[in-house]
Amino acid sequence: MSELSYGVIALCAMLFLTLGVKLAEVIPFRLKKSWNENVEVYDYSDLNPVEFQLNWGQRALLTLVFGAIVGALVFLNGISHVVIAKIIFFAFVCVLTAINYKHQLYPDSLVFPCLWLGLLSNAYLNGNSNDFVYGAVTGYLLIYFIYIAFKANTGKEVIGFGDMKYFAMVGAWYGVSGLINYFIVVVILTFCSLFIALFLRSHSKPLGTGLSYLIGCLYVEFFSHSFDILN
Structure with missing residues:
Protein backbone atom coordinates (compact mmCIF):
# COMPACT_ATOMS: atom_id res chain seq x y z
CA MET A 1 0.00 0.00 0.00
CA SER A 2 1.09 3.59 -0.60
CA GLU A 3 1.89 6.14 2.07
CA LEU A 4 -1.46 7.78 1.30
CA SER A 5 -3.26 4.54 2.13
CA TYR A 6 -1.48 4.23 5.47
CA GLY A 7 -2.29 7.85 6.19
CA VAL A 8 -5.98 7.29 5.46
CA ILE A 9 -6.08 4.26 7.76
CA ALA A 10 -4.36 6.15 10.59
CA LEU A 11 -6.61 9.19 10.14
CA CYS A 12 -9.77 7.07 10.19
CA ALA A 13 -8.62 5.24 13.32
CA MET A 14 -7.85 8.50 15.14
CA LEU A 15 -11.15 10.11 14.12
CA PHE A 16 -13.04 7.02 15.22
CA LEU A 17 -11.23 6.93 18.56
CA THR A 18 -12.20 10.55 19.26
CA LEU A 19 -15.64 10.79 17.64
CA GLY A 20 -16.99 7.25 17.24
CA VAL A 21 -16.20 6.14 20.78
CA LYS A 22 -17.68 9.37 22.14
CA LEU A 23 -20.93 8.72 20.27
CA ALA A 24 -21.08 5.21 21.72
CA GLU A 25 -20.99 6.78 25.19
CA VAL A 26 -23.07 9.95 24.78
CA ILE A 27 -26.04 8.69 22.75
CA PRO A 28 -27.19 5.98 25.24
CA PHE A 29 -26.85 8.49 28.09
CA ARG A 30 -29.02 11.04 26.29
CA LEU A 31 -31.58 8.38 25.37
CA LYS A 32 -31.88 7.32 29.00
CA LYS A 33 -32.21 10.93 30.14
CA SER A 34 -34.86 11.63 27.49
CA TRP A 35 -36.80 8.52 28.49
CA ASN A 36 -36.79 9.59 32.15
CA GLU A 37 -38.13 12.99 31.17
CA ASN A 38 -40.85 11.53 28.94
CA VAL A 39 -42.19 9.34 31.75
CA GLU A 40 -41.84 12.23 34.21
CA VAL A 41 -39.06 10.59 36.18
CA TYR A 42 -36.80 13.47 37.09
CA ASP A 43 -34.56 11.57 39.46
CA TYR A 44 -31.23 11.49 37.64
CA SER A 45 -29.43 9.55 40.35
CA ASP A 46 -29.22 6.55 37.99
CA LEU A 47 -27.72 8.68 35.22
CA ASN A 48 -24.09 8.58 36.25
CA PRO A 49 -22.18 9.39 33.03
CA VAL A 50 -19.32 7.15 34.14
CA GLU A 51 -21.55 4.08 33.84
CA PHE A 52 -22.13 4.88 30.16
CA GLN A 53 -18.43 5.17 29.34
CA LEU A 54 -16.44 2.43 27.63
CA ASN A 55 -13.41 1.22 29.55
CA TRP A 56 -9.96 1.50 27.99
CA GLY A 57 -10.01 -2.11 26.83
CA GLN A 58 -13.34 -1.69 25.05
CA ARG A 59 -12.16 1.54 23.43
CA ALA A 60 -8.94 -0.08 22.25
CA LEU A 61 -10.71 -3.17 20.89
CA LEU A 62 -13.35 -1.10 19.11
CA THR A 63 -10.72 1.13 17.52
CA LEU A 64 -8.57 -1.86 16.50
CA VAL A 65 -11.54 -3.60 14.88
CA PHE A 66 -12.50 -0.47 12.96
CA GLY A 67 -8.88 0.15 11.96
CA ALA A 68 -8.57 -3.43 10.69
CA ILE A 69 -11.76 -3.03 8.63
CA VAL A 70 -10.50 0.23 7.13
CA GLY A 71 -7.15 -1.40 6.39
CA ALA A 72 -8.83 -4.33 4.63
CA LEU A 73 -11.04 -2.02 2.56
CA VAL A 74 -8.10 0.14 1.47
CA PHE A 75 -5.77 -2.81 0.87
CA LEU A 76 -8.28 -4.68 -1.31
CA ASN A 77 -9.82 -1.74 -3.17
CA GLY A 78 -7.50 1.25 -2.88
CA ILE A 79 -8.80 4.76 -2.23
CA SER A 80 -12.06 5.64 -3.99
CA HIS A 81 -15.46 7.17 -3.37
CA VAL A 82 -16.89 3.69 -2.83
CA VAL A 83 -14.26 2.84 -0.21
CA ILE A 84 -14.81 6.12 1.62
CA ALA A 85 -18.56 5.42 1.69
CA LYS A 86 -17.95 1.92 3.08
CA ILE A 87 -15.58 3.30 5.73
CA ILE A 88 -18.37 5.61 6.89
CA PHE A 89 -20.82 2.68 6.91
CA PHE A 90 -18.57 0.50 9.06
CA ALA A 91 -17.92 3.40 11.43
CA PHE A 92 -21.67 3.47 12.08
CA VAL A 93 -21.78 -0.33 12.41
CA CYS A 94 -18.93 -0.42 14.93
CA VAL A 95 -20.52 2.30 17.08
CA LEU A 96 -23.88 0.49 16.95
CA THR A 97 -22.16 -2.75 17.96
CA ALA A 98 -20.62 -1.10 21.02
CA ILE A 99 -23.93 0.48 22.04
CA ASN A 100 -25.83 -2.77 21.60
CA TYR A 101 -23.25 -4.68 23.64
CA LYS A 102 -23.62 -2.34 26.62
CA HIS A 103 -27.24 -1.24 26.35
CA GLN A 104 -29.09 -3.64 23.98
CA LEU A 105 -30.08 -0.68 21.80
CA TYR A 106 -29.89 0.44 18.17
CA PRO A 107 -30.51 4.20 18.42
CA ASP A 108 -32.55 5.81 15.63
CA SER A 109 -30.15 8.76 15.72
CA LEU A 110 -27.49 6.48 14.21
Missing part, protein backbone atom coordinates in the same frame (compact mmCIF):
# COMPACT_ATOMS: atom_id res chain seq x y z
CA VAL A 111 -29.51 3.92 12.23
CA PHE A 112 -31.58 6.38 10.19
CA PRO A 113 -28.67 8.61 9.07
CA CYS A 114 -26.73 5.50 8.05
CA LEU A 115 -29.75 4.18 6.13
CA TRP A 116 -30.19 7.44 4.22
CA LEU A 117 -26.46 7.66 3.52
CA GLY A 118 -26.62 4.18 2.04
CA LEU A 119 -29.44 5.10 -0.31
CA LEU A 120 -27.85 8.41 -1.31
CA SER A 121 -24.36 7.01 -1.81
CA ASN A 122 -25.62 4.14 -3.94
CA ALA A 123 -27.78 6.49 -6.00
CA TYR A 124 -24.70 8.67 -6.63
CA LEU A 125 -22.09 5.94 -7.08
CA ASN A 126 -24.18 3.35 -8.94
CA GLY A 127 -26.60 5.62 -10.78
CA ASN A 128 -29.53 3.34 -9.94
CA SER A 129 -30.84 3.08 -6.40
CA ASN A 130 -33.81 0.78 -7.10
CA ASP A 131 -32.19 -2.40 -5.77
CA PHE A 132 -31.08 -0.62 -2.61
CA VAL A 133 -34.51 0.92 -1.99
CA TYR A 134 -36.00 -2.56 -2.40
CA GLY A 135 -33.29 -3.87 -0.08
CA ALA A 136 -34.20 -1.37 2.64
CA VAL A 137 -37.91 -2.17 2.38
CA THR A 138 -37.25 -5.92 2.27
CA GLY A 139 -34.97 -5.74 5.30
CA TYR A 140 -37.58 -4.02 7.43
CA LEU A 141 -40.52 -6.17 6.31
CA LEU A 142 -38.57 -9.43 6.61
CA ILE A 143 -37.84 -8.88 10.30
CA TYR A 144 -41.29 -7.38 10.89
CA PHE A 145 -43.03 -10.53 9.62
CA ILE A 146 -40.74 -12.71 11.76
CA TYR A 147 -41.62 -10.49 14.73
CA ILE A 148 -45.36 -10.90 14.03
CA ALA A 149 -45.05 -14.68 13.58
CA PHE A 150 -43.15 -15.15 16.87
CA LYS A 151 -45.52 -12.92 18.78
CA ALA A 152 -48.59 -14.68 17.38
CA ASN A 153 -47.25 -18.13 18.32
CA THR A 154 -45.49 -17.42 21.60
CA GLY A 155 -46.95 -14.15 22.84
CA LYS A 156 -43.39 -12.87 23.30
CA GLU A 157 -41.49 -10.14 21.52
CA VAL A 158 -38.14 -11.71 20.69
CA ILE A 159 -37.18 -9.11 18.09
CA GLY A 160 -37.13 -5.36 18.57
CA PHE A 161 -38.03 -2.59 16.17
CA GLY A 162 -34.38 -1.54 16.28
CA ASP A 163 -33.52 -4.85 14.58
CA MET A 164 -36.01 -4.11 11.81
CA LYS A 165 -34.44 -0.71 11.18
CA TYR A 166 -30.96 -2.24 11.28
CA PHE A 167 -31.85 -4.75 8.56
CA ALA A 168 -33.36 -1.92 6.52
CA MET A 169 -30.06 -0.07 6.92
CA VAL A 170 -28.08 -3.07 5.65
CA GLY A 171 -30.47 -3.47 2.72
CA ALA A 172 -29.94 0.19 1.82
CA TRP A 173 -26.20 -0.43 1.53
CA TYR A 174 -26.09 -3.90 -0.05
CA GLY A 175 -29.36 -4.33 -1.92
CA VAL A 176 -31.67 -7.34 -1.90
CA SER A 177 -29.12 -10.04 -2.74
CA GLY A 178 -26.63 -8.76 -0.18
CA LEU A 179 -29.39 -8.54 2.41
CA ILE A 180 -30.40 -12.18 1.89
CA ASN A 181 -26.81 -13.36 2.32
CA TYR A 182 -26.57 -11.17 5.41
CA PHE A 183 -29.81 -12.59 6.84
CA ILE A 184 -28.66 -16.20 6.40
CA VAL A 185 -25.32 -15.52 8.12
CA VAL A 186 -27.00 -13.69 11.01
CA VAL A 187 -29.51 -16.52 11.51
CA ILE A 188 -26.69 -19.09 11.64
CA LEU A 189 -24.72 -16.98 14.11
CA THR A 190 -27.81 -16.37 16.25
CA PHE A 191 -28.60 -20.08 16.52
CA CYS A 192 -24.96 -20.82 17.35
CA SER A 193 -24.92 -18.20 20.11
CA LEU A 194 -28.21 -19.50 21.53
CA PHE A 195 -26.90 -23.07 21.50
CA ILE A 196 -23.71 -22.02 23.27
CA ALA A 197 -25.68 -20.03 25.85
CA LEU A 198 -27.96 -22.99 26.55
CA PHE A 199 -25.04 -25.42 26.67
CA LEU A 200 -23.11 -23.27 29.11
CA ARG A 201 -26.28 -22.36 31.02
CA SER A 202 -25.00 -18.81 31.23
CA HIS A 203 -26.98 -16.40 33.40
CA SER A 204 -24.75 -13.42 32.70
CA LYS A 205 -25.83 -10.34 30.80
CA PRO A 206 -26.77 -11.26 27.19
CA LEU A 207 -24.32 -10.13 24.52
CA GLY A 208 -27.03 -8.79 22.24
CA THR A 209 -27.13 -9.12 18.47
CA GLY A 210 -24.60 -6.42 17.64
CA LEU A 211 -21.63 -8.75 17.18
CA SER A 212 -23.61 -11.10 14.92
CA TYR A 213 -24.77 -8.14 12.86
CA LEU A 214 -21.21 -6.84 12.53
CA ILE A 215 -19.91 -10.24 11.40
CA GLY A 216 -22.78 -10.45 8.91
CA CYS A 217 -21.77 -7.09 7.42
CA LEU A 218 -18.15 -8.22 7.19
CA TYR A 219 -19.19 -11.40 5.41
CA VAL A 220 -21.26 -9.54 2.82
CA GLU A 221 -18.53 -6.98 2.22
CA PHE A 222 -15.49 -9.24 2.03
CA PHE A 223 -16.59 -12.83 1.38
CA SER A 224 -19.99 -12.97 -0.34
CA HIS A 225 -18.43 -12.46 -3.78
CA SER A 226 -16.29 -15.58 -3.36
CA PHE A 227 -18.65 -17.62 -1.15
CA ASP A 228 -22.13 -16.54 -2.19
CA ILE A 229 -24.61 -18.56 -0.12
CA LEU A 230 -27.29 -18.10 -2.79
CA ASN A 231 -25.19 -19.71 -5.54
